Every structure is written in structure tokens, then in C-alpha cells.
Amino acid sequence: MALSERPAGRRLLGRPRAPKPTYPPMSFRKWWRTLGWRHVVLLVAVLFALYPLAWMVSASINPIDTLSGARLIPAGASLDNYGQILDNPPASPFMSWLATSWKISLIVALANVLLGAMSAYAFSRFRFTGRRVGLLAMLLVQVFPQFLAFVAIFLILDQMGDVVPSLGLDTHLGLILVYLGGAIGFNTFLIKGFMDSVPLSLDESARVDGATPTQIFWRIILPLVRPALAVIGVIAFVTAFSEFVLARTLLTTVGNLTYAVGLQTFTLSEYASRWGQLAAGAVIGSLPIVVTFLVFQRAIVSGLTQGAVKG
Amino acid sequence: MTDLRQRAPDTSVKDRTGYGTGWWLKMAGIALLDAVAVWAAVVLVADGAWLFLTGLVIGTLFVNWVYLWPRTMALRWITPGLVLMAVFLIIPIVYTFYISFTNWATGNVVQKPQAIAIIENRSFVDPDAPGALFDLYVYQDGDELRLLLIGDDGALVFGEPRLRSDEARADATEDPVALGITDGDGDGVPEQIGPYRLLSRPQVFALANTLAFDQLVIDSDAGQVQILGLSQGRVVQATQRFRYDAATDTMNDLVGDQACRPGDTVSTRGNFVCEDGTELDPGWVETVGTINYTSILTNQAIRRPFLGVFTWNVVFALVSVASTFALGLGLALTMQHERLRGRTLYRSIFILPYAVPAFLSILIWQGLFNARFGQVNGMLEAVGIDPIAWFSDPTWARTAVLLVNLWLGFPYMYLICTGALQAIPTDLIEAARVDGAGPFTVFRRITFPLLMVALAPLLIGSFAFNFNNFVLIYLLTAGGPAILDAAVPVGATDILITFTFDLAVASGAGNRFGLGAAITVFIFILVMVISSLSFRYTKRLENIYGAL
Structure with a gap:
């Protein structure tokens, strides 16, 4: 099922909602037996879901560095912790880490989608020997999570750094290339599925009009699969943003770390005393992503059932 | 529906005649890639990293073929992703298999020729050799410590000391005359050399409380300068201790007069082991078969x-x-x-x-x-x-x-x-x-x-x-x-x-x-x-x- 094909009856973005059906009123007993207990169960689950998040926000505005606060809304709430983080202290430069993570994740997401779309285009639109085997091989290799090979990747990047220092260990470019190599196969496979659903007659008529394959790719296919690419891009972004093993193995300088690795080193060094800063850092780090997820809920959820996995 | 995809799209005409922006961009990209590849090849040859060199050559030839040969339409779209996938996913997986059959670990990270070179280059200084005695003077600039040694014949050694246990270094000495000598009282001992100031005897005694002078050495061209106390040092010639004999694959210990051979037990594979049982560092990377697997089991x-x-x-x-x-x-x-x-x-x-x-x-x-x-x-x-x-x-x-x-x-x-x-x-x-x-x-x-x-x-x-x-x-x-x-x-x-x-x-x-x-x-x-x-x-x- 393509992302663009939603089951009938579900609301498409921007279209008016169907009028709500009206139900006859019921007695409390009946309400309790059909609906009431459901609310109770769901509310308990809501408490569980919100528990750490609520305390995260609470601690981030708590002027005393404590995480055993008895009150969710702390006395004398202030934004001091946020101020300290925004100051980017040299020992734990939160803002540099966050900027690094955003930079790396954005480049990885864009390049991943572009490279994936390019190879998907070839697999979807060209006939060539080894096509079937190639696609199959790409998917099978992807069975191995890339980070498991961190020892080998570390040694390869070490060697590459001897030759081209800007690609070696402790460089962002090196890490970006490693991330790009990790998910191409799976993204190619996913995007190919969407491209296959674009009718060939569109290519054919464009070709009759004299369009080259490059023009067909950029002007016809890409715009048509753009919604799917957006979802894959968001998931690629979050995956790169949350990746830990390779970033931890390859990056070493404090100012050079990603947010995930930086925060982990922060917890190791100053955790017990600076809990408010960590909580504020977590809020700052997660807010944009949480908002994106809530806005694109439907698209991301249908991406999930296609087997897309977030890290 | 007839499958229109069965025909490869005919773009040859456009390809042969079009020298538009795209074509120039492509050519510039390939030229840049090849330039980097040639440069990298030079470095890899110098390093003797033949495995990586082979990979580089194959990869570069492949990319050039894909983008310069006229009939590789599909590959042009796949290659960028394919190359990244090969280098950062497939090769690491294969490489992991290879590493699992080696003894690669701290102390065994270089290849055998490099390990031999490092062991042979290690200088040996006889602690009991007499050597020539020099007078010692201590100079300081902030945290930087320098020692000046003056021989009986007026020979000067000026340089930064290191602990005996540290690695030898090549550039520890400086030329005091070039730094600028100030000798106000004319007793032959400068009060100031460049930025460094002579310390008085009480100052040296104070320094000796925190620094073990008899553990200091300076690596100089004339030999190793060993500091004997607070006022004297001696210059001793360093000698080569180990010499490798390729014919018998033996590292000969010239001082201890014994032979060191590559180890053959699980723990000594990839290291020279001497007759008295000592293991020489560093070791090298060696394939050790399934030792890693059997040791897990x-x-x-x-x-x-x-x-x-x-x-x-x-x-x-x-x-x-x-x-x-x-x-x-x-x-x-x-x-x-x-x-x-x-x-x-x-x-x-x-x-x-x-x-x-x-x-x-x-x-x-x-x-x-x-x-x-x-x-x-x-x-x-x-x-x-x-x-x-x-x-x-x-x-x-x-x-x-x-x-x-x-x-x-x-x-x-x-x-x-x-x-x-x-x-x-x-x-x-x-x-x-x-x-x-x-x-x-x-x-x-x-x-x-x-x-x-x-x-x-x-x-x-x-x-x-x-x-x-x-x-x-x-x-x-x-x-x-x-x-x-x-x-x-x-x-x-x-x-x-x-x-x-x-x-x-x-x-x-x-x-x-x-x-x-x-x-x-x-x-x-x-x-x-x-x-x-x-x-x-x-x-x-x-x-x-x-x-x-």
C-alpha cells in the first residue's frame, strides 16, 4: 500500500470531516460498561506515558537540581536551566552538540532521500541485467544493522583519515558518509515501491515530448512521490539524530560530539548535580521532533506499517 | 497493458551532442574525484596499504567507467548510493569477518614489518656505561623546563628533558646560541637563554622536591643525556638492541644475547617471545584462525x-x-x-x-x-x-x-x-x-x-x-x-x-x-x-x- 492510498473513510488532510453520527443517550450503568471502563484504562496508560515526560519538564524549570521533587510544579519555577544551556558552556557545549546533530541529520536525511530516489528510479524505470539480483542483494545486505560493524568502520575511517584527514575519525563528514551508506538499500527499496505506483504513461508521454530521463526524474517522478519522500526523510532524520554507537565510536573531541553522545558524557560527568540542565537539554532536543511527529502523525503511522523503523 | 519499460530509453542522441551545464558538471565531478583518488593512491603507496589501494583503484575505475561509457544509463543513477553502501556497509561486514580471524587488539595493531622496524629502532642505553660527565644548569620559562649541560671541552647540550619511561623523541634539543645567550657576569654560564631564565641553586632544590631529576633524560644528537643528580649529567651513546634476521624469522637480542621468535601459543601469537620468556612490544596483526571463536566456546x-x-x-x-x-x-x-x-x-x-x-x-x-x-x-x-x-x-x-x-x-x-x-x-x-x-x-x-x-x-x-x-x-x-x-x-x-x-x-x-x-x-x-x-x-x- 502506498502512503498516498489511504483506506476509504479516513480523513485526508484539508478536506472537511464527515458529520459526526449522533447516538441515543444511555444510562450511567450502560455508559460504564461500554465506555467508562475504557476511559479508566486509557487514563492509567496516559499517566504511564506522560510520567517521565512530565518530570522532565518539571525538572527543567526547577531552580533546585532535584529529581525527587514531590511537586510536579516546582516552587520558584524559572527558566535558569535553559539559560545555562543556551550559554553553551565550554565543558558541556549543549548548543554546539545540538547544532552538530541538526547539521548531520539534515544532510543525511536530504542526501539519503535523494540518493535513494535516484537508485529507486533506476530500479523502477530502467531494464538492465542484474536488476532483480541487485535489488534483492541490496535488501538482503540491509538485514545487518550497520552499527554492529562499528569495529570495522572505526578501522576503515582511521585508515581513510590518514589519506584524507577531513574524512577520518572525529570528523563530521566521515560520520555523514557512514550514515549515508547504512540505509541506502532499504530506502531504495521503499521508494521504488512508491515510484512503481506512478503510471508509466506519464514517462512515456514526456519522452514523446522530448524529455530526457533526467528531466523525467526531476520534473515528473520526484514531485509525484514527494509525500512519501517526506516521510522517509523525517524518519531518516530522526534515525541519524538518535544514532549513538557509531557517533560514540567515531567522534572524540568534546566540542565535536553529537547531541546523543554529548548528553551521555554530560550525565557521566556532572549528572548528580546538574539534573535540571539535562532535563532542559532533553526538552530542547525533543521538542522540534515531537512537534513534527504530531503534525505528520498519519503519514508516519502509515509509514510504520510499511516496515520503516525509527531508531 | 504492454510493458513500455522493456526498451531502454533512447538518450544516446542527447548524450552525444549535448555539452550543456550538466555535462560540464559531470566532467568536473569526475575530474575532482580522480584527482583525489590519485592523491590518495600516492599516500597509500607510501603507507604500503595495498588492500586499501586495490579497493581505491577498483572503485575509481568503476566510477569512471560508469560515467564515461555511453551505455550505462541505469548504473549512473545507482552508483552514488552503491559506492556508499559498498564502502560503509558491505566492506565493514566483510572486514568484520576478517578481523574475527585475527589477533587484532591493543598491542597488536600494526603489520609485521612495521612492528619489526619499531623494535629495531628502539635505542638501548647501557645504564652502567661510563660516558662523559657534563655540568648541569636548569632554566625555566613559566611551565616550560629546559636543561643546559656544559662539558669539560665546552660542548653544549640544551633541551627539554623527558622521563626515562617516556617515548624517545627526535627534536628535544635546541641550539642555545640561536635562541640568544645572555651571560652578564661572564662566568660561562648564561643567565638567560632565549625566554628561559637560569634557576638559582635554592630554586633547583625546591624544584627537586616535585621532580625526580635522576629519572630525566634528553635525547640529543650526541647520544642520550642522562641526568645524574642536581648538578651533573652524562652523555651515553645509544645502541641498537634488537636486530631482525629475516632468514630465520628471529629477532636477536644483542644485549641479552638471546633469540626471540614469533610466539605460537594463543596468547603470544603475533609477538616475538624471547628465550627468557619476555614478550616484545609492539606485536603485529596476524590471522590466528578460529582462536577467537574457540575461546568463546x-x-x-x-x-x-x-x-x-x-x-x-x-x-x-x-x-x-x-x-x-x-x-x-x-x-x-x-x-x-x-x-x-x-x-x-x-x-x-x-x-x-x-x-x-x-x-x-x-x-x-x-x-x-x-x-x-x-x-x-x-x-x-x-x-x-x-x-x-x-x-x-x-x-x-x-x-x-x-x-x-x-x-x-x-x-x-x-x-x-x-x-x-x-x-x-x-x-x-x-x-x-x-x-x-x-x-x-x-x-x-x-x-x-x-x-x-x-x-x-x-x-x-x-x-x-x-x-x-x-x-x-x-x-x-x-x-x-x-x-x-x-x-x-x-x-x-x-x-x-x-x-x-x-x-x-x-x-x-x-x-x-x-x-x-x-x-x-x-x-x-x-x-x-x-x-x-x-x-x-x-x-x-x-x-x-x-x-x-
């Missing part, structure tokens, strides 16, 4: 922790999948009622644990479970339960891991269960109801089996993911609490991949790449088995073939 010191970790790893993944699936399905079923209000709000809240990047929420959970300051214990205390040592008791640490993973994983299960429930045709359920089946029977006989058909591959995928859920374990407990009597660093919540990580890069005992890679290969095989199960369930492969 037979070496008690590794096998016991490995089996413990493996068992917990399987239990952890199974319980994680089962608990998250149960909660997710339960919530999805609870919300399946068209008259239930607030479903959108509930869903938005349940999506939150999934949306927050896992590493952030795990770090928060770690704080909440903190035994002394954590909110969890605070809450328990409020209802009269004694505080729990979450991270120092093995059972409680495992409980905490599973609880946090339940929180992390249930939204995903809830979402996919909701999707799958909606896809089950309602008329099936209606029909069962009409036939008199109660809600429980309907669920057991119809809903659940249909659900499993749709979700089995996703559950297997979730198992595979959790089996290697590095971030959860590493950020929440770091594998701890540590099992103290184990010979390798290992903890009660370690799973295979965190165990490997500690073994390979993060442990204080040095890096054991070879052993780590062997365990990784073991994980690879498990992942392969799990995935083939998944493929079998989904018949995904057939679907691919169907789509081709």
Missing part, C-alpha cells in the same frame, strides 16, 4: 560471561516484544469503540514516548530510577515502600530495563495494532456474533489469528531490533551492575552488543578487536536466522519478484 573466563549475556539477551528481547505487544494491543482494543470520545487526544498522547528521541527519554529514566535522588523511589516512599537499589541489584536493574523498554516500545505496538485491527473486515466479526460467539471467542478465534498474520513479521522485526537495543542498555545501566568475579568486563544487564562494545573499544583493559569481531559475527548469524524467519512469514521475497 572453551575458555571458561569468556564462555561463562558470554553464555550469561546471551541468555539474558534472548530473555530481554522476548519479554520486551511480549510486554510491549500486550500493552499496545490492549490499548488498541480498548480504544476500538466508535462512541469513545477523545480518541485523537489519546492517540496523540500515546505517540509521545515514540516521538521523543529514545536517547533523551532513556537518560531521563535513568535519573528517575536513581536510587538516592530518583523520583521513582520518592514515589514508592510516599506509599510506604522502602527505596529500591534499582541499578546496583541485578534483578531490579533488569526490571528497570524491561519497564523502560515497555514505555519506549508500547506506542509502536499500539500504532501497528490499531492499523491491523482496522484492516480486519467487520463482516467476519459480525458473522461470528450472529453465530452466537461472545466477544472473547471472537477475539481468540478471529481477531487475534488475523492480527498475527499481519503483524508476525513486524513482531519478528521488533525482536531483532530489541536483540541489539544498544542505546537502551548502554544509556540506562551501561550494562551494570558489574559482575565482579568475571575475567572480562561484563554486567548483569549487558546484552551481546554492549558486551562486544566494552570488549572492543570502551573497556579499560585495552581494545580486543579480534574477539569483539568474533562475537559480532555470532550476532550477524543470529540476525540472519531471525530475518530469514521473517522473510518466510511475509513471503516478502515473492512480493518483490511479483513487483519486478
Whole structure:
């Protein structure tokens, strides 16, 4: 099922909602037996879901560095912790880490989608020997999570750094290339599925009009699969943003770390005393992503059932 | 419909005549790539890294062929991704297999010729050799310490000292005359050399309280200057101690008058071992066959922790999948009622644990479970339960891991269960109801089996993911609490991949790449088995073939 094909009856973005059906009123007993207990169960689950998040926000505005606060809304709430983080202290430069993570994740997401779309285009639109085997091989290799090979990747990047220092260990470019190599196969496979659903007659008529394959790719296919690419891009972004093993193995300088690795080193060094800063850092780090997820809920959820996995 | 794709698109005309911007961009890109490749090749030849050089040459020729040969249309679109995938996914996997058959570890990281060169270059200074005596003067500029030695014949050595135990260095001496000598009183001992000022005797005595002068040496061209006390030093000629004999593959110890041969036991492979039993450092990387694998299976010191970790790893993944699936399905079923209000709000809240990047929420959970300051214990205390040592008791640490993973994983299960429930045709359920089946029977006989058909591959995928859920374990407990009597660093919540990580890069005992890679290969095989199960369930492969 393509992302663009939603089951009938579900609301498409921007279209008016169907009028709500009206139900006859019921007695409390009946309400309790059909609906009431459901609310109770769901509310308990809501408490569980919100528990750490609520305390995260609470601690981030708590002027005393404590995480055993008895009150969710702390006395004398202030934004001091946020101020300290925004100051980017040299020992734990939160803002540099966050900027690094955003930079790396954005480049990885864009390049991943572009490279994936390019190879998907070839697999979807060209006939060539080894096509079937190639696609199959790409998917099978992807069975191995890339980070498991961190020892080998570390040694390869070490060697590459001897030759081209800007690609070696402790460089962002090196890490970006490693991330790009990790998910191409799976993204190619996913995007190919969407491209296959674009009718060939569109290519054919464009070709009759004299369009080259490059023009067909950029002007016809890409715009048509753009919604799917957006979802894959968001998931690629979050995956790169949350990746830990390779970033931890390859990056070493404090100012050079990603947010995930930086925060982990922060917890190791100053955790017990600076809990408010960590909580504020977590809020700052997660807010944009949480908002994106809530806005694109439907698209991301249908991406999930296609087997897309977030890290 | 006739398949229009059967014909390769005819673009040759455009390709041959068009020298537009695209063509120039392409040419510039290839030229740049080739330039970098040639430069890299030069460096690799100098390094003697033939394996990497071969890869580079093949890769560069391939890219050039793809973009310069006229009939490679499809490959032009695939190559950028393919190259990245080859270099950073396929080669690392193959390389991991290779490393698992070597003794690659701290102390064995270079190739044999390099190791021989390093050992041969190591200078040896006889501690009992007489040597020529020099007078010693100490100079200082801020934190920088310099020593000046003046011989009987007026010879000068000026330089930065190092401890005897440190590595020898090539550029320790400087020319005092070039730095600028100030000798105000004309006694032949300068008060000032460049920025460095002569220290008085009391100052030297004070310095000697914190610095062991008789452990200092200076590496100079005239030989090694050994500092004997606070006022004297001597210059001794360094000699070569080891000489390699290629014909017999022996490293001869000229001082100890003994032969050192490559070791042949498990622990000495890749090192020269002398007749008196000493091992020479550094060693080199050598293929050692299946030693790493057999030591996992037979070496008690590794096998016991490995089996413990493996068992917990399987239990952890199974319980994680089962608990998250149960909660997710339960919530999805609870919300399946068209008259239930607030479903959108509930869903938005349940999506939150999934949306927050896992590493952030795990770090928060770690704080909440903190035994002394954590909110969890605070809450328990409020209802009269004694505080729990979450991270120092093995059972409680495992409980905490599973609880946090339940929180992390249930939204995903809830979402996919909701999707799958909606896809089950309602008329099936209606029909069962009409036939008199109660809600429980309907669920057991119809809903659940249909659900499993749709979700089995996703559950297997979730198992595979959790089996290697590095971030959860590493950020929440770091594998701890540590099992103290184990010979390798290992903890009660370690799973295979965190165990490997500690073994390979993060442990204080040095890096054991070879052993780590062997365990990784073991994980690879498990992942392969799990995935083939998944493929079998989904018949995904057939679907691919169907789509081709």
C-alpha cells in the first residue's frame, strides 16, 4: 500500500470531516460498561506515558537540581536551566552538540532521500541485467544493522583519515558518509515501491515530448512521490539524530560530539548535580521532533506499517 | 497493458551532442574525484596499504567507467548510493569477518614489518656505561623546563628533558646560541637563554622536591643525556638492541644475547617471545584462525560471561516484544469503540514516548530510577515502600530495563495494532456474533489469528531490533551492575552488543578487536536466522519478484 492510498473513510488532510453520527443517550450503568471502563484504562496508560515526560519538564524549570521533587510544579519555577544551556558552556557545549546533530541529520536525511530516489528510479524505470539480483542483494545486505560493524568502520575511517584527514575519525563528514551508506538499500527499496505506483504513461508521454530521463526524474517522478519522500526523510532524520554507537565510536573531541553522545558524557560527568540542565537539554532536543511527529502523525503511522523503523 | 519499460530509453542522441551545464558538471565531478583518488593512491603507496589501494583503484575505475561509457544509463543513477553502501556497509561486514580471524587488539595493531622496524629502532642505553660527565644548569620559562649541560671541552647540550619511561623523541634539543645567550657576569654560564631564565641553586632544590631529576633524560644528537643528580649529567651513546634476521624469522637480542621468535601459543601469537620468556612490544596483526571463536566456546573466563549475556539477551528481547505487544494491543482494543470520545487526544498522547528521541527519554529514566535522588523511589516512599537499589541489584536493574523498554516500545505496538485491527473486515466479526460467539471467542478465534498474520513479521522485526537495543542498555545501566568475579568486563544487564562494545573499544583493559569481531559475527548469524524467519512469514521475497 502506498502512503498516498489511504483506506476509504479516513480523513485526508484539508478536506472537511464527515458529520459526526449522533447516538441515543444511555444510562450511567450502560455508559460504564461500554465506555467508562475504557476511559479508566486509557487514563492509567496516559499517566504511564506522560510520567517521565512530565518530570522532565518539571525538572527543567526547577531552580533546585532535584529529581525527587514531590511537586510536579516546582516552587520558584524559572527558566535558569535553559539559560545555562543556551550559554553553551565550554565543558558541556549543549548548543554546539545540538547544532552538530541538526547539521548531520539534515544532510543525511536530504542526501539519503535523494540518493535513494535516484537508485529507486533506476530500479523502477530502467531494464538492465542484474536488476532483480541487485535489488534483492541490496535488501538482503540491509538485514545487518550497520552499527554492529562499528569495529570495522572505526578501522576503515582511521585508515581513510590518514589519506584524507577531513574524512577520518572525529570528523563530521566521515560520520555523514557512514550514515549515508547504512540505509541506502532499504530506502531504495521503499521508494521504488512508491515510484512503481506512478503510471508509466506519464514517462512515456514526456519522452514523446522530448524529455530526457533526467528531466523525467526531476520534473515528473520526484514531485509525484514527494509525500512519501517526506516521510522517509523525517524518519531518516530522526534515525541519524538518535544514532549513538557509531557517533560514540567515531567522534572524540568534546566540542565535536553529537547531541546523543554529548548528553551521555554530560550525565557521566556532572549528572548528580546538574539534573535540571539535562532535563532542559532533553526538552530542547525533543521538542522540534515531537512537534513534527504530531503534525505528520498519519503519514508516519502509515509509514510504520510499511516496515520503516525509527531508531 | 504492454510493458513500455522493456526498451531502454533512447538518450544516446542527447548524450552525444549535448555539452550543456550538466555535462560540464559531470566532467568536473569526475575530474575532482580522480584527482583525489590519485592523491590518495600516492599516500597509500607510501603507507604500503595495498588492500586499501586495490579497493581505491577498483572503485575509481568503476566510477569512471560508469560515467564515461555511453551505455550505462541505469548504473549512473545507482552508483552514488552503491559506492556508499559498498564502502560503509558491505566492506565493514566483510572486514568484520576478517578481523574475527585475527589477533587484532591493543598491542597488536600494526603489520609485521612495521612492528619489526619499531623494535629495531628502539635505542638501548647501557645504564652502567661510563660516558662523559657534563655540568648541569636548569632554566625555566613559566611551565616550560629546559636543561643546559656544559662539558669539560665546552660542548653544549640544551633541551627539554623527558622521563626515562617516556617515548624517545627526535627534536628535544635546541641550539642555545640561536635562541640568544645572555651571560652578564661572564662566568660561562648564561643567565638567560632565549625566554628561559637560569634557576638559582635554592630554586633547583625546591624544584627537586616535585621532580625526580635522576629519572630525566634528553635525547640529543650526541647520544642520550642522562641526568645524574642536581648538578651533573652524562652523555651515553645509544645502541641498537634488537636486530631482525629475516632468514630465520628471529629477532636477536644483542644485549641479552638471546633469540626471540614469533610466539605460537594463543596468547603470544603475533609477538616475538624471547628465550627468557619476555614478550616484545609492539606485536603485529596476524590471522590466528578460529582462536577467537574457540575461546568463546572453551575458555571458561569468556564462555561463562558470554553464555550469561546471551541468555539474558534472548530473555530481554522476548519479554520486551511480549510486554510491549500486550500493552499496545490492549490499548488498541480498548480504544476500538466508535462512541469513545477523545480518541485523537489519546492517540496523540500515546505517540509521545515514540516521538521523543529514545536517547533523551532513556537518560531521563535513568535519573528517575536513581536510587538516592530518583523520583521513582520518592514515589514508592510516599506509599510506604522502602527505596529500591534499582541499578546496583541485578534483578531490579533488569526490571528497570524491561519497564523502560515497555514505555519506549508500547506506542509502536499500539500504532501497528490499531492499523491491523482496522484492516480486519467487520463482516467476519459480525458473522461470528450472529453465530452466537461472545466477544472473547471472537477475539481468540478471529481477531487475534488475523492480527498475527499481519503483524508476525513486524513482531519478528521488533525482536531483532530489541536483540541489539544498544542505546537502551548502554544509556540506562551501561550494562551494570558489574559482575565482579568475571575475567572480562561484563554486567548483569549487558546484552551481546554492549558486551562486544566494552570488549572492543570502551573497556579499560585495552581494545580486543579480534574477539569483539568474533562475537559480532555470532550476532550477524543470529540476525540472519531471525530475518530469514521473517522473510518466510511475509513471503516478502515473492512480493518483490511479483513487483519486478
